[in-house]
Amino acid sequence: MKKLLIFIFFINIFSLQLQAQEEKTVDTVSKKKYIALRVGADISKPIISQFNKDLKSIELIGDFRFSKNYYAAVELGFTDKTTSEDYLTFTTKGSYVKLGVNYNAYENWKGMNNDIFLGMRYGFSHFSQTLNNYTPNAFGTYFEGNEIEVNSEFKNLSAHWLEFVFGMKVETLKNIFLGASISFNQMLTVKEPENFKNHYVPGFNRVFSNNVGIGFNYSISYLIPFTKKAK
């Protein structure tokens, strides 16, 4: 799985380079009209934070169109999440960055400006894990463990991962885009706390037992009209 993802990642980069080489022959005027910068934020995360007191998160997004179908994409975020399991409770706090490219597979009609994209991301997070409490687990009910308040914080943890992203962006008002995407995450390396485990990583979300994850993103972004369209 990991190898496959890395393979796809390199294919993507390779095809990107091919694309870049092709572009060289195109005159600069027509190339310039593709250049565009969009900035925005995830709209679902602040809303969820309002209703769920155990989750506070925010994410800023941006992408930069550098050729007809390719965008350089970045996401920056912060998460503070308390997770309750049957026998323990922990709080994850930290920030993350994701860098990568999107390939727009959608052929727009003239005047339209929508995306259906595939993308890859490299993600990095720096975070802390606090074990709030646990209940020692034993078979049977003869002696049952009491919940123990621990509140031990594991600082300076980090994680690196790859994401395969699929999503879309739709221009709803002029220069305003609504977007939705889903990402499939594969952990590469993660620094684990001692005698505990990272079950949640900011940006990666829940770490499933086979080191994969899934993410959703609903965004609103604004296209900054900083270049005049060349005719």
Added chain:
Amino acid sequence: MKNYYYILLLFLTLSVGCDKDDICIEELTPNLIIRFYDYDNTNELKKVDLDSVYAKDMVAVDNYTSISIDSIAIPLDLNSDFTIYNLSSNNEVNQLEFTYAREEIYLSRSCGYKYNFEEFTTTQNSSTWIKDIQIITNLINNEEAAHIHIFH
């Protein structure tokens, strides 16, 4: 254009989170395993006729009432560094006190933590039908073999 909104809506409904998928299948906090041996012939297992086995101020442990048996597995108190057990055989109660240090071991998301018991020792608070006790291991971290032998 309308189609996009439908697909966007589909994505929104997909966001309903994933439920807990892990089930706890790990070995949890080990029970104390006691085997009963013949005092006169220390290599021979010897069954004991147990009336009941109960921790101090508690009800009897299931499975060990009015039974003839050569080994038992009993839980230790998770909230204390000692457990006092009464082993009653033929209306004679023999009281044992187990002392230990609890070491928490992380297992998994669904199991949480278990305890291993270290520096395990046994003392006889009263001596009736139990003639001798031998501690096999000071570290109770599994249920694969006996932790103490009792001779009677």
